[in-house]
Amino acid sequence: MAPKFHIQLIFFFFLLSTPSFNICSADSTDFHRWVTWNVENYKKKSLNLKKSDSLISRKMSSAVDLKLRMAEIDRMEIRVSQDGSGDFKTIREAIDTIPLYNNRRVLLHINSGVYREKVNIPRTMGFITLVGNASDPPTITGNDTASSVSGRDGTPLRTFQSATVAVDADYFMAINVKFENTAPHVVGTVGGQAVALRISGTKAAFYNCSFYGSQDTLYDHKGLHYFSNCFIQGSVDFIFGYGTSLYENCNLNSVTKKVASLTAQKRSDSSMSSGFSFKNCTITGSGSIYLGRAWGDYSRVIFSYTFMDKIVLPQGWSDWGKRTRDQKVYYGEYKCSGAGANLTGRVPWARILTDEEAMPFIGTYYINGDTWLINPSAYQL
Numbered sequence: 001m002a003p004k005f006h007i008q009l010i011f012f013f014f015l016l017s018t019p020s021f022n023i024c025s026a027d028s029t030d031f032h033r034w035v036t037w038n039v040e041n042y043k044k045k046s047l048n049l050k051k052s053d054s055l056i057s058r059k060m061s062s063a064v065d066l067k068l069r070m071a072e073i074d075r076m077e078i079r080v081s082q083d084g085s086g087d088f089k090t091i092r093e094a095i096d097t098i099p100l101y102n103n104r105r106v107l108l109h110i111n112s113g114v115y116r117e118k119v120n121i122p123r124t125m126g127f128i129t130l131v132g133n134a135s136d137p138p139t140i141t142g143n144d145t146a147s148s149v150s151g152r153d154g155t156p157l158r159t160f161q162s163a164t165v166a167v168d169a170d171y172f173m174a175i176n177v178k179f180e181n182t183a184p185h186v187v188g189t190v191g192g193q194a195v196a197l198r199i200s201g202t203k204a205a206f207y208n209c210s211f212y213g214s215q216d217t218l219y220d221h222k223g224l225h226y227f228s229n230c231f232i233q234g235s236v237d238f239i240f241g242y243g244t245s246l247y248e249n250c251n252l253n254s255v256t257k258k259v260a261s262l263t264a265q266k267r268s269d270s271s272m273s274s275g276f277s278f279k280n281c282t283i284t285g286s287g288s289i290y291l292g293r294a295w296g297d298y299s300r301v302i303f304s305y306t307f308m309d310k311i312v313l314p315q316g317w318s319d320w321g322k323r324t325r326d327q328k329v330y331y332g333e334y335k336c337s338g339a340g341a342n343l344t345g346r347v348p349w350a351r352i353l354t355d356e357e358a359m360p361f362i363g364t365y366y367i368n369g370d371t372w373l374i375n376p377s378a379y380q381l
């Protein structure tokens, strides 16, 4: 089945079905009739829109963005399958058919399989949702690194462009998808950053997804983000950026061989809302890791109700060699467990949060979730 873009068609029929008169030779009566017809028609249309809008709102909190509610009214679906049973065989082909300025929810169902593709979702292409099969999620994979040479002009890609999947659009969602960058991290080399997913748009949510990489796996670049029940694996700084993000029920798995940091949060100014909050997560894997190192002067990371295996270094946190950051960063822990959560050896500037201090970070309100989080079951996957 081909994707449905009826807008042009509808407009065509709109012209055809206009009451019979000839615009070119229209006298003023004809013109007034035409205006009246148009006004009536517009009223009817907006009434219908309001009706379906209220249907949606009953399921969706009324606090949800109007833009988002409108997008959900008129969803479209596209199927991607490598065996040819869908609309397209590759994710890129499917994305190429979506209007560059998109304002409808598009559910892109991706059948199981390994998709060796570089996927970019441009800034104006909002409301895209990648949906995979829960029991056999599709993998989107690549192996570009910061030092890979881009085909066109022979310059290195840099970290930003190394991402297998890069999302610049707002209101992005992914459900049951595996994002991967297979480039290995070689200790001591430069330019090895190899991003699996970069999310730069705001109001993005990830459910039951996994992120596999080594150095710099998940570029949580900027905006409000929600990660639920996800698996994130890497070696060095494997969650980094200055997003304002809540990670709930996620497994953070280190594959570092020596010493590395789990996060590198880049809040660089005390006025920025940016920060990573991890709630009810588990930290497992190999090597020795810091919970975070300060990429920005005001780096902010909070772990609550999180199980920390023994791989977490007693010091817990690193100022990346800049003493001046010790009094500026906000590194908090609240009700964590496991050998790695032992507070005895922590740096003195780590914060053991009180109930009151922890409160702002431990709910979806931290990311203004009320205004944009949609229960994925609304899509009847």
Ligand SMILES: *[C@@H]1O[C@H](CO)[C@@H](O)[C@H](O)[C@H]1NC(C)=O
Binding pocket: 112, 133, 134, 135, 136
């Ligand atoms: C999902 O994957 C499982 C296991 O491969 C398969 O049995 C099932 O049919 C798939 N479901 C859909 C909707 O494709």
Ligand SMILES: *[C@@H]1O[C@H](CO)[C@@H](O)[C@H](O)[C@H]1NC(C)=O
Binding pocket: 116, 143, 183
């Ligand atoms: C990246 O993957 C391609 C296969 O798509 C392979 O030919 C290439 O050797 C890989 N590069 C590295 C550095 O692993």
Ligand SMILES: *[C@@H]1O[C@H](CO)[C@@H](O)[C@H](O)[C@H]1NC(C)=O
Binding pocket: 134, 175, 176, 207, 208, 229, 376, 377, 381
């Ligand atoms: C995510 O996985 C959990 C099981 O771990 C399942 O209960 C839930 O329905 C899944 N959510 C979606 C949106 O598929």
Ligand SMILES: *[C@@H]1O[C@H](CO)[C@@H](O)[C@H](O)[C@H]1NC(C)=O
Binding pocket: 249, 250, 280
């Ligand atoms: C905590 O996370 C685990 C999965 O890692 C989940 O099974 C459990 O329900 C979560 N608890 C709460 C209170 O959300």
Ligand SMILES: *[C@@H]1O[C@H](CO)[C@@H](O)[C@H](O)[C@H]1NC(C)=O
Binding pocket: 342, 343, 344, 345
């Ligand atoms: C925490 O670590 C200290 C120093 O290694 C040790 O003496 C103490 O028993 C540990 N506490 C717990 C609860 O494991």
